[in-house]
Amino acid sequence: MGNEEKQNKVLGEGKGKYRVIGTRPVRPDGVDKVTGKANFGADLNVADMIHGRVVRSPHAHAKIKSINVKKALALPGVKAVITAADFPELGPGDIAAGEVTVSFHDMSLTVIARKKALYDGHAIAAVAATTPEIAARAAELIEVEYQVLKPVMTWKQAMDPTAPLLHEGQITKGVKPAPEKPSNVAARSEFALGDLAAGFAEAEVIVEHEFSTETVHQGYIEPHACVASMSADGMATVWASSQGQFMVRAYVAKLCGMDISKIKVIPAEIGGGFGGKTVVYLEPLAVALAKKSGRPVKMVMTRDEVFRATGPTSGGHGRCKIGAKKDGTITAADLEMEYEAGAFPGSPVMLGCMTGTTPYDIKNMRAVGYDVVVNRPKAAAYRAPGAPVAAFIVESTMDMLADKLGMCPLELRLKNAAKEGTKAPYGPKFLAIGYEDTLLAAKASKHWNTPLGPNQGRGIASGFWFNIGGNSSASVALNEDGTVIVVEGNPDIGGSRASMAMMTAEVLGIDVSRVKPLVADTESVPYSDLTGGSRVTFATGKAVVEAAQDVVKQLRQRAAKIWEVDIDQVEWKDGMAVAIETDKYKPLSIADIARMAGKTGGPISGKANINAAGAGPGFGTHICDVEVDPETGYVKVLRYTAIQDVGTAIHPSYVEGQLQGGAAQGIGWALNEEYVYSKEGNLLNTGFLDYRVPVASDLPMIDAILVECPNPGHPYGVRGVGEVPIVPPLAAVANAVSHAIGKRVDSLPISPPKLLAKIQSKG
């Protein structure tokens, strides 16, 4: 079994100085999750509840001529039917939402189509009835008359000047002067440094290649689900599984035309999101159905609906050209990419441009991206949105450059690695970063130094993600017996309650078992941005630390009051108030002070509401060994190591879990996963049997090596860790396969028939 190489490299500050941080306690929400008690999105039933069902377009591209709901309404048990006519029509305009911007106009049309169906599975109407079976029958009775249009399924079809337009009048943004003719290209973005032509003129070796990937889905195991209730005074309650209760509240308010104060969102446990639950699909429909029927409405998607109508991330295509000196010094890099946005603008191509070459210090570079609309579901965020495809393109080209230079691909990366002070293509200069250390850890690993057998290949690739901060609120309340409750506003998607409890315990100097974390509803904690962007342990963690420090200050004040000394004479040490430079006073424990709180000024609690700056960027390097069956094209992943600068690992097991899980998703992206459409634009693989995510027997143990270069922007050095791990694997796998077969693999997924054709081809 693997992980024998696990190491915690300490740079600067780090391990050894903390009593709770860096340990591996059982997560506070764990018992409920191993016993089946935890309540996820679909687990709630309330009194008088009825069931909603969505009517979806069977066409990829069609005008909606009419919708007749009479027969459905006449069916006994049907309580309400809604269409786009039940929602306000929203004008154009984008707003920032975490890592991406959202257009409420487009979002409203994603939630329910108004004049046009833009993908197979696009919501057209919704019905609520007393049982799920009656709702399903009613959905079939809703008559929709379509005028079927020619579907535009790929970036290439969409960019053809003769292609049908998804959005009439769409003029490409980011091009000067603005084009006069509308097109399916929603936007062009460009990032550049230095002088590209001069850089390539300086080069002694140049490689250039073209790559492609397919649409993939986040593949969370829990389908979208919610319950909405509305009382006669217009107050709505929504129970939903999402990446942000405040996100759900804001979007429902906007899409349903309600005041925020009239909506309460109670977060359910979330069964995976990976970015795909940073938007709403069912919640506004459920609220509208609840309003119309006067009954609480439960809505749960089927897996088929999840694949057809939610989340995926963009398939992409791109060319990369890199020039270098013979010693491996990169002189120029040029990257051009087209990403399929789905039915509405907003592919993460800009983020791809900002991340692709960022692991390297390249003085002359350019990255250009095109955001192209196609008749597929609108792309949602998926873990480091945009970066994996760009990294696949750049890191594969880096591998080709190493081959051409006759240089070790790891040494090529070391030679050009971004360091503290390197200027990133998107603007800033890096503060302390640990990218180089991930390469050195890779070089020193047993994995890198183990010989390979026949038909085997090894690939290495790196990846970068910004990580974000943002708005977070937290409070820490001291109970009468000295135990503590920490309240936060971020759904716990992978163990963050444990991190919050641990940071609180660290500040207070108490055992983590004495801290209970709580993810609160929208009326029990102030606003917090959603769970995403690898922000929670960093930003919400920072809020928790500040709230706990607030408590410590009050504890010192209370001790000072009891002892009748100045607060400066009291320090907080190992969970006790201790008088400085005197042993006149017996130290007071947190429980002692809690017990006396009523006599010293009342209950004690701390709070923090922050917009956290100083998120530390993350870098990772992955090594992958594969064996290719030359007769079938089947690729077996033999060994995998994920190395990452994680800042400070609060709970190392859950940090390793992020690396391992991201690697597994990336391996699936590289080898198996893809949306397969018919000529008519219907999604053909709408279940897990045909959309093949990695299963346990597909994977080896995944070694995780944590490099700790503390982030100077966080009191404990935390960097976001959740997104970086999905950035390197696509190229790590593709480079490994390329080495195993001696030919460049440039198209994902590397499915057996495709690879077999490649092996047997002359090229």
Added chain:
Amino acid sequence: MSKHHISATINGDPAEFLCDTQQTLLDVLRDELNLTGSKEGCGSGDCGACSVMVNDRLVCSCLVLGVEAQGATINTIEGVAEGDQLHTIQKHFLSEAALQCGICTPGFIVATKALLEKNPNPTETEARYWLAGNLCRCTGYDKIIKAVMNAAAEMRGA
């Protein structure tokens, strides 16, 4: 159409329920009996989140009809712990951090228990193939497999 009256033994206790012909065992467990520990991830037997034991056989309860439960002995995630005593497998899932979001966890624990009852000393490969019907999208399976192997070792020793 009238509902069927079904009697079964669920987690050791007698249970009765009414169900429609088309309702799956998973629907019945979740919607009629309030046993929501079994999850629906796909409804087509591909993800294993609804794994339960029916007459000592590991099944996806979304592929079994409620009416088929007549006279059957059914064990679900809710019956794995004994009172407040967690099963060894559950303890190892916790100590090895073998879950992130936790939606697949009940299915994995039921499937692991079935594996270890049949094969108390599985190889890593055997464990991986037995659990290949349970999808986890968060963990990459690494820590799940470790938890399974460690639980197996402890149970053999006990």
